[in-house]
Amino acid sequence: MPAAAQAPEGGTVAAVENTKGPIKIAFLSFQNNPFWTPVTEGAEAANDYLSKFNATVDFVDLGNELSAEAVVAGIEGALAKQYDGIVVVPIFDGTARIIDEATDEGVPVFNIVAEGATPSNRLAFMGQDATSAGKQIGEYIAKKMDGKGKLGVITGYFGATQHTQRMNGALDFLKANYPQIEIVGPFENKDKAESAYSLVQDMMTANPDLSMVYVTAGGPFGAAKAVKDLGLTGKVGVVGFDHTPDNMQYLKTGEMVGLLDQAPYQQALDASVMLYNYLVDGTEPPSKVIPVVGKLLTPQDVQ
Amino acid sequence: MYSNGKTSTAGNEPVAGILPSGPLLRARGIAKSFAGNVVLHSADLDLYPGEVVGLLGENGAGKSTLMHILSGGLQPDAGTVEMHGQPTHFNTVLDGIEAGISFVHQELSVIGALTVAENLHLGHMPKTRAGFVDFQKMRDEAVALLNRVGAGGIDPRHEAGTLRAGEQQLIEIAKAAGRNPRLLILDEPTSSLTPHEVEGFFAYVRAARAAGTAIIFITHRLEEVLKLCDRLVVLRNGAIVSERRPAETTRQQLITDMTGKPAIYEYRERQIPDKTVALSLQRVRDRDHLEDISLEVRKGEIMGLFGLVGAGRTELLEVIHGARPLASGKIALFGTPVSHRDPSAAVRNGIALVPEGRKTAGILPQHSVRDNAAISSLRRFSGRLFSDLRGDVTRMEDYRDRLGIRMARDTQPISTLSGGNQQKVVFARALMVDPSILLLDEPTHGVDVGAKSDLYEIVAREAERGLTVLMASSEVPEILALCDRVAILSKGRLAGILSREEMSEDRILTMAFMEH
């Protein structure tokens, strides 16, 4: 028997010895912006790592348009291809039914990054709870604003669960604890940086005393660029999600004052290994929900 | 023949129990102007049941306008219309239809996507008990209707869009006939019919007359009205200027009534001194229709192109014009071989076309008269950067006078011009290119006699100045009046070429039937 395996680099879970014969895992994810790059890389790392254990992790691209239908079609395809287990990013409501169907067929499903609000029989969910993440950002905002002043809010898509939860997580917390913080918005930018740019421009016109902008989803760097172009660096700060290069750049120049990440690489890698372990010897993941507490980067962290 | 004399006066109260024998329709003092341009001054017209009235007048005289007013499509500025002695007012065409007026328009409007049978029943298709369209019944009735107007050869299952213009015309006539109207208005129904089809159509009109329908027949072919009508009414300067019985009048008389002058173009013996071959075709074929056509036209010559429907005249002109690919053979202009992939190249090389089918292939309906005339020669007159907009104005004035185009302003949309005047504008367009070769496809469809002779005059004059003309026509008189030679096509083959001396109606027709 070989020595007990070590956890792969960047991951925290070690694989058990494969006593079952070949194992095929489908990793279903999207690809439309830099957020997904580390997710993809995590899946590839899992494949490299697990290949030593007679297991494969096939990355299946669900395309560049995020929707519940795409997730359903992806899971249906994976079932048709008779995978043993599925890692998926079921980012929308409406994915619970097909997840249950897969589970009933004996194909366990591991959710990562974000899942819909409807409960499902997935093996486990690893990821950031969007509401808590919002709250975490809310706390940070309150601190930066000294508990008063005007906060502009730009959300990705009205009605996108994850975006709404991130927004409300912060706003509910602020309303309850810092009534002196006045909210401007929310406005929808459809994940577009150019739209965030224009929104910030207009917000500053109508609210010259605005001191902070919170972008819940895509395109925070557009807001930061507007702050820069208006010459308000240092006076107005932008907070948002994900340590993508475009966002990080403004963290360095100071328009972006807070960026929360979701450890996407680690999520992809750990979830794949945990699913493998479950498939081999039934090792349940440590809990049904494995929270990923994001790392909040501030300008100081990148100096 | 003249069955309904003006024996009864319309104002009389009908005697109880006896059918009123007054006019079916009486129009008095009808006036209409468009944007200050007076088209109808004060037109009076009586129509009696069982009578065929021929309505004549120059292009733009107001014939179609008057008919639109009678049928509810236009509202008069002044004047009254009575039906059966009762004042009537139609707000819309549908009111008119309801009252028994059917109007077959000058411009075709069949529904190309529907079958012939469906076209004939549109608006009132029969249903089976299950609620579906009763196709069988529709087809049977369509056959009967088509037979009635002498179009028994048309298959009611065909899509109407694939039919020839003449056949589409017959469908519209059949459609109007199907409504059994009390008043049937036919606005240039024969302009695209073959002689044979015209005969069938005449039979229908006579039958309808016998059944008591009042019929207004508009045409520019005087022989037709003389043959068919009971009464001839001429419209000029916005009023009725004469009412005559066919038996008591002559072509010349009618022309004078219409135009105020008796002139009519006659062939002038012309010398064609220049022996240069302007256009030569050698074994020209297109992909599916034309077979090995060889032909030479000399500079300054007017060459006719005759054939029966489907002979391939349009195709041949299109091949020369680059609108249709040349499958094999050679075309040369003044000895230089050319191969035009596109009409734009042909126009650049001095070949202009007046196409068949004014509405579909001729006019730009939303454009002004001036823009319509200018479109072919924009590149000829443009400066380095800008189009010669000012020059367009003067050129338009010039051609308006030369062709006698009747319009209020050259900025009005061409679709508001009368049909014949639209055709003249298309003519002006081709001439503005200053072409060396002019291709004409049924160029005088819908053009009045006066204007026709004007156009002949213009073509002849241009030919004398060296323009080479190739003219497809279905009217033998037109060929005889204008052409120096005629090439006859039959089913896509060249049946022969006749010189001026050899030309006669008989010979031309005989050759046209050669392949049949």
Next chain:
Amino acid sequence: MSQSLSIVRDLAKHREASVLVMLAAVAIYLAFASDYFLEPRNLLNVGRQASVVAIVALGQALVIIARGIDLSVGSVIGLSAVVGAILMRDTGSETIGLLGGLATGLACGVVNGLLYTRLRINPFIATLGTLSVARGIALLLTGGIPLPFGGFAEFVGAGRIYNIPVSFLLMIVLAIIVHIFAVKTVTGREIYAIGDNPKASRLAGVNIRSIRLFVFALSGLLAGLGGLILAGNLASADPNLGVGYELDVIAAVILGGTALSGGRGSIIGALLMALLNNAFVLLGISAYWQVVTKGLVIIFAVGLDGLQRRGDDD
């Protein structure tokens, strides 16, 4: 020989044919490239995945045949699902929920129709407007939060009869009905007539206003049905359901060769697109290549047709 040739020529006249060839080509390729493609289960999945777009495309096809366009279908999908879910929740009756959802779709369609026929608003603009309004209302009604959507609707969206997805069966049945409707009924024929020549049709006595109103209403109704199926399949009525569907639906209609085909065409177009998505998953094509491939297939599917029609211009 020449007989059979002319049949081929006739077939090729229809754009459908070239899309069918493409469909067959992709299918044959997949049959070789993936062991799983021909499994009944997978084929039925493809059928199911095509069903919503195809059903909505049936209505859109008639709208387009009548010379209109309906951009609002995506939002109507969302609004109908949401209204259905709310009614179901508040009344506790699935029937009321489903009927309410359909009625919502119908109402949206009627509004579009009235905007066009009464206010004479260009249908592109009118339906672009309702696209936004309907989406806004769906958001207002739900506060942006998806609602559960189960019961019978879930059966329609996700259920199977003899292992065949219900929504797939529904698609087939509706396509047949719409096809027969378009080809065999008076209203159907009148739709073609006004698409071809509205003025002449009106003069012939066709009530073009009511026909136009009808096609928009039908398009709305079918979009409403699409919304119920989609939400049923997902067991969740999301106010953002159907976002962006309009382009897919219109593409399905045009790929299917509208002019000729109330029913058939739309299905072929929708199937081609569903097949592509299936291929991407089965073959594991990377996202970015998926996007490129999708575009190329669309172009080629129709381009085949253009190639053989060379030479004849307008």
Next chain:
Amino acid sequence: MSQSLSIVRDLAKHREASVLVMLAAVAIYLAFASDYFLEPRNLLNVGRQASVVAIVALGQALVIIARGIDLSVGSVIGLSAVVGAILMRDTGSETIGLLGGLATGLACGVVNGLLYTRLRINPFIATLGTLSVARGIALLLTGGIPLPFGGFAEFVGAGRIYNIPVSFLLMIVLAIIVHIFAVKTVTGREIYAIGDNPKASRLAGVNIRSIRLFVFALSGLLAGLGGLILAGNLASADPNLGVGYELDVIAAVILGGTALSGGRGSIIGALLMALLNNAFVLLGISAYWQVVTKGLVIIFAVGLDGLQRRGDDD
């Protein structure tokens, strides 16, 4: 009196007019409702925000006038920006980057034009295809990761001359040029002719193929410019730049009343939409009502026009 009345009537004939009225109404309302609206700075912001849509709409308007449609503009925006950024990075030359971006737009337009004129693919489908292909290529080239995009391009996108945004000035200048082009040059007049009756235009000697190719090429070129402006504004070339712009651009064209207006119309349409977004922020309209309002304003802007044209059917 009757003279001036008839001028009003003439004006009202143009759809533009009713949209202008709406534009004025929204502006006047805003002038009262918000203290900031009339500030020059705000007005210039609105102008800048409209500029990309308006510039791209200039090309689209000509395409639509010639009876085509170009759905690919949004993707061309993204691809041009990305290619420009890559060239800038790899050659170190801003000029090459910018020219490369424009050339990319032009090339996309030429491809669309060839698909239409040579392969005779319905422009809706052809450009839907290139929409997908261009986006896919942009994603492939970048791996989905935005590239920095600075220097002169940033000046064009975000810079100001005498406090006036450069992109706004560019929009005005281009609109004037396109308008003059459309009305005064041979090619411009031929574009209108083709749109009116392609067959007659062709027989009259208009080279409809090359004119169609030209309008698509121009549309691509202007979309490319739009991409450079957009990326310049953000100093970042995102492969997802411009997603969904096609509907905004086409709506701007139609709102602007295409038929009459190469240049003017497009700007009016784009301004109305930018003004709305500005209004939402200035007035702090609540979230979902923003979506509803946008739809309603679009409908009313054009509906005004329809109301007074009552009675005349096709």
